[in-house]
Amino acid sequence: MQWVIAGLGNPGKEYERTRHNAGRDAVAHIAKENKFDEFAFNKTANALAAKGVVGGEKTTLVLPETMMNLSGKAVAAFVKSPKAAKNLLVIHDDLDLPLGTIKMVFGRGSGGHKGVESVMRTIKTKDFARIRIGISASGKKNGVKKVAGEEKVIKHVLGKWKPPEEAAIKKAYKKAAEAARLFVTEGVEASVQFANTR
Numbered sequence: 001m002q003w004v005i006a007g008l009g010n011p012g013k014e015y016e017r018t019r020h021n022a023g024r025d026a027v028a029h030i031a032k033e034n035k036f037d038e039f040a041f042n043k044t045a046n047a048l049a050a051k052g053v054v055g056g057e058k059t060t061l062v063l064p065e066t067m068m069n070l071s072g073k074a075v076a077a078f079v080k081s082p083k084a085a086k087n088l089l090v091i092h093d094d095l096d097l098p099l100g101t102i103k104m105v106f107g108r109g110s111g112g113h114k115g116v117e118s119v120m121r122t123i124k125t126k127d128f129a130r131i132r133i134g135i136s137a138s139g140k141k142n143g144v145k146k147v148a149g150e151e152k153v154i155k156h157v158l159g160k161w162k163p164p165e166e167a168a169i170k171k172a173y174k175k176a177a178e179a180a181r182l183f184v185t186e187g188v189e190a191s192v193q194f195a196n197t198r
Helices: 019-033 068-076 114-123 150-157 163-186 188-195
Strands: 003-007 040-042 047-054 057-064 088-098 102-106 129-136
Touching: 003 019, 003 068, 003 163, 019 047, 019 057, 019 088, 019 129, 019 150, 019 163, 047 163, 057 068, 057 163, 068 114, 088 102, 088 114, 088 150, 088 163, 102 163, 102 188, 129 163, 129 188, 163 188
Parallel strands: 003 057, 003 088, 088 129
Antiparallel strands: 040 047, 047 057, 102 129
């Protein structure tokens, strides 16, 4: 059984270490932690892909080399059917979660995330697992400080991490990597339980 973990983000130097690339960076962290082969460009998928093992299970890590809202094509090259999608984990940024927190969901709507919408449209199912990584500034009582207005949202999402945020996001990547390991070794319930417990 082959597992696929895709990290959504935008390719290119100017998007490196931006909040919108949290999913892409989390998957790069998984690659490093599990000593994967180097990422190599896969022409058919228009993505960087690396093969390796997570928790003893054969896994392909995928980083689409398209802009975020076209991510689906890259994922579809590795996930050929709705049945295969049950072994897919997509990791992406989420503006509705406070920085440093992660949430795992299965078979849910896109929540307005263009990259996730693209994946759902292309593989023709929403029945796959997702890890949402919070990128919002924390508001009162650990709530989310809402960013209002399209221009401000874009500026926040495409902004680079500030030094004080680095530690929190690194912790989130570590937790996401562990949730991914549980997903491939123990299944979606175990990983959801782990990911969604503070």
